[in-house]
Amino acid sequence: MQRTEISVLGEFGLIRYLTEKIELKNPSTVKGVGDDAAVLDYKSKQVLVTTDLLLEGVHFDLVYVPLKHLGYKSAIVNFSDIYAMNGKPKQITVSIGLSKRFCVEDLEEFYAGIQLACEEHGVDLVGGDTSASMTGLAISITCLGEGEKGKIVYRDGAKENDLICVSGNLGAAYMGLQLLEREKTVFAGKDKEEVQPDFDGKEYLLQRQLRPEARKDIIERLAEKGVVPTAMMDISDGLSSELMHICTQSKIGCRVYEDKIPIDYQTAMMAEEFNMNLVTAALNGGEDYELLFTVPLEFYDLMDNMEDVKIIGHICKEDMGYCLVTRDGQEFPLKAQGWNSLNE
């Protein structure tokens, strides 16, 4: 593979090279890359802003994450935050700091992933910053989106008797990470040509970890049916942790039923292989980027029949606390063991 040193292009040359193919598509993007700031026009819509800082060795491991996937995922996790407000992502800025070990072709891979995510979600890349880094790769992404006044969904609006719903299934991304970590250990110290990682039949778990999706489809489906959730979040730190955010901010309690938590069979098989508690993995495994939301009880039938959405419990009075109800009817307090990068 070709290797072009970044110094050949220089900072401005590099930015030009990476951004010259960008076509702006959103009417709200007035001016993208190339000035002191991007210019947007949201007219009567409200502006949503979310940001993420991703650092090598903390948030990702380039041993098993291809740069294109990293670009894709970096964008997707920010889109997911905008959907979690019941909004639509419209623009992103991408800043990267990179050490000398990266070349122009690496950056092209990374930006190809960003571009792919942007195309799938109708988002314009409007700015950023490129600089040297003393160590590894640092990525900072800010995403802007639009929300309709009165239809933006916060974390603090859940009400007693509301239904608790999640999209997709949980724990798969966490199992994918375990699998990658295991194969990395097997890999270490051996001749790379000799060892082939054993991912057979586990492609779904890998995909969930390396190439997660943001649930645009769920937001569209809810809008189609005229449902505005009372509270919503995306699941990045784990179901327990996110549920407790909604409960504390909404000042209510909750009951979640073990047998209702959606889990894919590959996740279940992997948990068995690793001798892990499956429900713990589904409750606390992060990075699924599914949507967790609450809706008034009157939408029960609608939610029960909505594709890829599952009712997993209900909201109750604050003094009843946050509990998981097991298959045999016992109640256990939920604990937020979610992934906490500062304690690692």
Add this chain to the structure above:
Amino acid sequence: MQRTEISVLGEFGLIRYLTEKIELKNPSTVKGVGDDAAVLDYKSKQVLVTTDLLLEGVHFDLVYVPLKHLGYKSAIVNFSDIYAMNGKPKQITVSIGLSKRFCVEDLEEFYAGIQLACEEHGVDLVGGDTSASMTGLAISITCLGEGEKGKIVYRDGAKENDLICVSGNLGAAYMGLQLLEREKTVFAGKDKEEVQPDFDGKEYLLQRQLRPEARKDIIERLAEKGVVPTAMMDISDGLSSELMHICTQSKIGCRVYEDKIPIDYQTAMMAEEFNMNLVTAALNGGEDYELLFTVPLEFYDLMDNMEDVKIIGHICKEDMGYCLVTRDGQEFPLKAQGWNSLNE
């Protein structure tokens, strides 16, 4: 001094601790820290977005930069980008990645600097991200601001015969950096108690490097007089480099007069002490965060009399190129030797 480990608070505890004192002041800030995204309402105004990634060892050196100053400067350089669009900064998000060598008190210092800058410029802190870093400090800031439709100033609007103006003076921040680097070298290897850095009479240069200002006052002064520049940028990489951006994007040439370039006497004295070419330092020294702008010729008297603004040259036809006219009338092509972090 007290040292509280960050792990004592944890990620969510830390965010709560750092953000609980935040009061939102702008009517355009609907919802700040605490949800998946911040919510802003710009009504009929256009939205300006700029972002910066600052990495330890590349963009700053904690040996001589106090954390409070670093916080202040990190915010200010982003505000400066918004002013350079003829806009007003309104919100920022601040993300930081930090290694174990930083404690809660360090972060408080950093945020105190951010808060001070925000107060001075009427900006709300509305979001961010806090995470671990394997090495040093990584800071990412995104600033949002408002601009009036039709009054936003780009880089590509300079016209033939326009006057080229700058605010303040140039080269001081660069000289401050040279001074700090020299004292750091003197410092190295010696007993810190014994050596006192020699900054006497050079406080202004240090201040320009460590605690730069964003020229809100110039934007207000221009608005007061009803002047909308035809092109504008802030000077972060050096006058030559920024002028060439305006010229290439506006497809025009320029003449800048050596004897018109505003230089403070401390900058001049320092250049002599370092045996450096003063004009080269003023043309290519970065980080002054002054405003460089062009206005139609009819505003000559207005600009000539405007406080802290200087006319340094004029725009000419594209085929005349970009030149510096020396005191003796010779013309030298301008070179963009601006600070390029990727080539270091």
